[in-house]
Amino acid sequence: MTWPKDKRENLDAFYGRHLLAANGRPTSAWLSEHLKNFTAPYPLTLSWDLNAQVTKLYCHKLVGESLVNIFEKILAHYGNITEVRKARMHLYGGVYNYRPIKGSNRLSTHAWGASIDLDPERNPLGKAHDPNAGMMPIDVVEIFEAEGWKWGGKFQNRPDCMHFQAAT
Ligand SMILES: [Zn+2]
Numbered sequence: 001m002t003w004p005k006d007k008r009e010n011l012d013a014f015y016g017r018h019l020l021a022a023n024g025r026p027t028s029a030w031l032s033e034h035l036k037n038f039t040a041p042y043p044l045t046l047s048w049d050l051n052a053q054v055t056k057l058y059c060h061k062l063v064g065e066s067l068v069n070i071f072e073k074i075l076a077h078y079g080n081i082t083e084v085r086k087a088r089m090h091l092y093g094g095v096y097n098y099r100p101i102k103g104s105n106r107l108s109t110h111a112w113g114a115s116i117d118l119d120p121e122r123n124p125l126g127k128a129h130d131p132n133a134g135m136m137p138i139d140v141v142e143i144f145e146a147e148g149w150k151w152g153g154k155f156q157n158r159p160d161c162m163h164f165q166a167a168t
Pocket residue numbers: 110115116117162163164
């Protein structure tokens with residue numbers, strides 16, 4: 001899969017330029033045109049509320065199938081949900097979020113529902129990857145990369161190891 005470059009004009013062209021309501025947020029018409037719920041292949045848990053199960057991935061309709069494939073591959077890689085949980089790959093940090101990149105005025109790819117955060121607690125923004133510290137498993141990084149997604153752990157200016165985006 002070829003995803004757009006992580007630049008405003010490419011993201012607008014590929015994923016759709018936001019139409020904003022008076023409150024400065026995307027209109028419900030824009031959201032229903034571009035985002036859709038996809039069923040997750042295994043139940044996820046909200047990383048900030050471990051009692052909350054997530055069974056739907058609310059993401060851009062152009063990335064949903066790829067994201068479902070990725071979670072199917074993660075499940076197949078670990079073999080079962082118990083092993084997925086041991087690897088903390090059920091800890092969901094969110095997909096769609098209309099917001100700028102932290103410390104910047106550039107819109108995050110989350111604003112198009114084209115990125116996902118996994119296990120944010122062990123993979124905090126700014127912390128360089130240390131595979132021996134229980135951070136993002138490289139096997140999972142490779143699964144995302146095989147679908148053309150970019151891993152935030154390789155961001156030049158500031159690593160973001162929880163983050164994967166369908167934009168290069
Ligand atoms: Zn993120």
